Structure formats: C-alpha cells, structure tokens
Amino acid sequence: MIYKWYEFLENRFGKRGFKTVAKKLLCDQIFFGPTVTVMVLCGLQIVEGTGMQGIKKTMKDDFVEVLVNTYKVNKFIVLKAKPMKVQYKDQPYGGFSHEE
Numbered sequence: 001m002i003y004k005w006y007e008f009l010e011n012r013f014g015k016r017g018f019k020t021v022a023k024k025l026l027c028d029q030i031f032f033g034p035t036v037t038v039m040v041l042c043g044l045q046i047v048e049g050t051g052m053q054g055i056k057k058t059m060k061d062d063f064v065e066v067l068v069n070t071y072k073v074n075k076f077i078v079l080k081a082k083p084m085k086v087q088y089k090d091q092p093y094g095g096f097s098h099e100e
Contacts, residue, residue: 005032029071037067 009024041062045054 033070034067037063037070
C-alpha cells in the first residue's frame with residue numbers, strides 16, 4: 001500500500017526538483033500521515049483485543065496527540081537534520097548516494 005501511495009505521488013508530481021519534493025511532502029503529511037496513524041492505532045487495539053470500544057476510546061483520546069507529535073518529529077528532522085546532497089541514481093533497485 002505504501003509503495004502504491006509513493007508511486008501515485010511520483011506519477012502525479014514527477015521525480016525531481018525542490019517544488020516537486022515540497023508538494024509530495026505536503027500531500028504525504030496531509031493525507032497519508034493521518035491515515036497511517038489511524039491504521040496503527042486501530043491495529044494496536046485489535047492486537048490488544050479491546051474491541052470497537054477500545055478503538056473508539058483510543059481515537060478520541062490519543063489520535064490528535066499522536067498526530068501532532070508525529071508532525072513535531074518530522075519538523076525536527078526536516079529543519080535540524082544535517083543537510084546532505086542526495087542524488088537519485090537510475091538503477092533497477094533505485095539506489096541513492098549522498099555527498100557530505
């Protein structure tokens with residue numbers, strides 16, 4: 001499923017360029033981030049065997065907090081991580097290389 005999402009983004013916006021990456025990142029964070037958060041929280045409740053009531057309670061109590069914290073971590077990674085130049089190599093396995 002994740003592969004199909006990123007394939008969709010690549011087909012919709014293209015592969016290269018700062019604006020392209022920004023658009024893909026924005027779409028990913030607005031649409032796919034909350035979807036994955038719901039899936040993870042529901043999956044945890046199913047594994048724990050809490051049933052529909054546990055899922056509803058978790059969504060009500062934890063969804064917003066988990067999503068906000070996810071955005072905080074992503075913001076930290078984007079703004080504070082050591083910048084590196086990443087180049088995509090057109091190889092069958094989609095390899096990446098970086099220069100520091």
